[in-house]
Amino acid sequence: MSTTQANKIEIIKAPNTKINEVDFDNLNFGSVFTDHLFECDYKDGEWQNPTIKPYAPFMMDPSSRVFHYGQAIFEGMKAYKDDNNDIWLFRPDENVKRFNSSAVRMAMPEIPESLFMEGLNQLLKLDEAWIKKGLGNSLYIRPFMIATGYGVVANPSNEYKFMIILSPAKAYYSGEVKVIIAEHFSRAANGGIGAAKTAGNYAGQFYPTSLANKDGFQQIIWTDDATHTKLEEAGTMNVFFRINDTLVTAPTSERILDGVTRKSIIAMAKKEGIAIEERPVLVSELIEGIKNGSLKEIFGAGTAAVVSPIKGFAYKNEYFELPEIENSVALQLKEKLTNIQHKLAEDPFGWTVKI
Known part of the structure; x- marks a missing residue:
């Protein structure tokens, strides 16, 4: 793996891409994910170590507060690619605002908008090949935060993990509802x-x-x-x-x-x-x-x-x-x-x- 620095975000590139294994004409919503993810940890009262790295499982302590007291929030967004291969987001400021509102209600730390957006921008640029052109095609964006502090005492966590994962999506047809x-x-x-x-x-x-x-x-x-x-x-x-x-x-x-x-x-x-x-x-x-x-x-x-x-x-x-x-x-x-x-x-x- 190669490691570089981009605007204080560490970027660890995946050695190989999974994109050639994906049938983009037959996607089940939210089941296929891109090569990379963004993560950042909240410890000692501050957000630190923002990193983009290969998409993969990660280990957590069994007593992590998210498992026991449900401190978990998320957002849903999409990125689109136009005919000029430019990438666009739709009202991302509203998603950041709502994400932080959810964090406050769940006694979780707010994420700075600059960190949220810079992490997302760098991640989209790295995995831009996964965004397909054409009406109905998009890249679904799932930012989320979970409580990672350990211990089963019923208090808010003192540590958290913020992540963004990406999933290619087709037009969503729910049929007759x-x-x-x-x-x-x-x-x-x-x-x-x-x-x-x-x-x-x-x-x-x-x-x-x-x-x-x-x-x-x-x-x-x-x-x-x-x-x-x-x-x-x-x-x-x-x-x-x-x-x-x-x-x-x-x-x-x-x-x-x-x-x-x-x-x-x-x-x-x-x-x-x-x-x-x-x-x-x-x-x-x-x-x-x-x-x-x-x-x-x-x-x-x-x-x-x-x-x-x-x-x-x-x-x-x-x-x-x-x-x-x-x-x-x-x-x-x-x-x-x-x-x-x-x-x-x-x-x-x-x-x-x-x-």
Whole structure:
């Protein structure tokens, strides 16, 4: 292996590349990783030893706090390559901001934005061959932080590891999505950690989602923990409802993740002259809308799928299917957003950042 220095980040290059072993036309999302990763350790009250090195497993003490008390946070981002072979990120400042917000909520140290972005930039440049051109192709970016301090005393860790790993991705097609509206299970509660992108939030969804899968549904629309009358998120995504010609979505709160795709769709809709409201949405409003024809569309919004239309939903053992629609606002917004991300259209918002 060769070792070099680049802007105080040690770079240890992999002796060989795995790229020729990858079938880029048949990728399972998040299952293939590039040749290198970035890591940095928090010890003695400071971040130190930023390093890019070959992707590989690493050893940890069995008493590491992440295993026992769940101090783990992450982000989801993507990099894109345009027709000129330039590499672009989409609103990375928002991801860094949310990452540090999650860190604060989980009693973890914040990562300096300069270190986060310099590590990511150097890593993307080193593994840029893994970013394929073309609409739908991208490189999924997973920054994360875990508690590595040892000991099973129930206190926050005093040591942490920050890492970034990369995974090539194709366009994410979830197929026909049918959902169940939650009547008992909750994703998050007031005063809890719902607004943090922390591992436990996702682990807690697996069991109720598996029950929904057994009944033939792909996801759950979560409701508020107190009354189960307010619609909040769809699976791991923010959720939008088109009622007549107005898009409605729940406001962010300590229960709801402040999604980057969510806020981008809101800004795009406003620019396109589409009426949009951020307000509580009641289950009863959805049922009434499907019966009187005012409910036109439901769709999830997130990094992986960008926009995922929902075909129908079940509530109290009754299934309601949305009507077929020709001029889908969801798909129009998805096309406009992905064109900006892939540099196929003008970016009037200044969201894209060149590496």
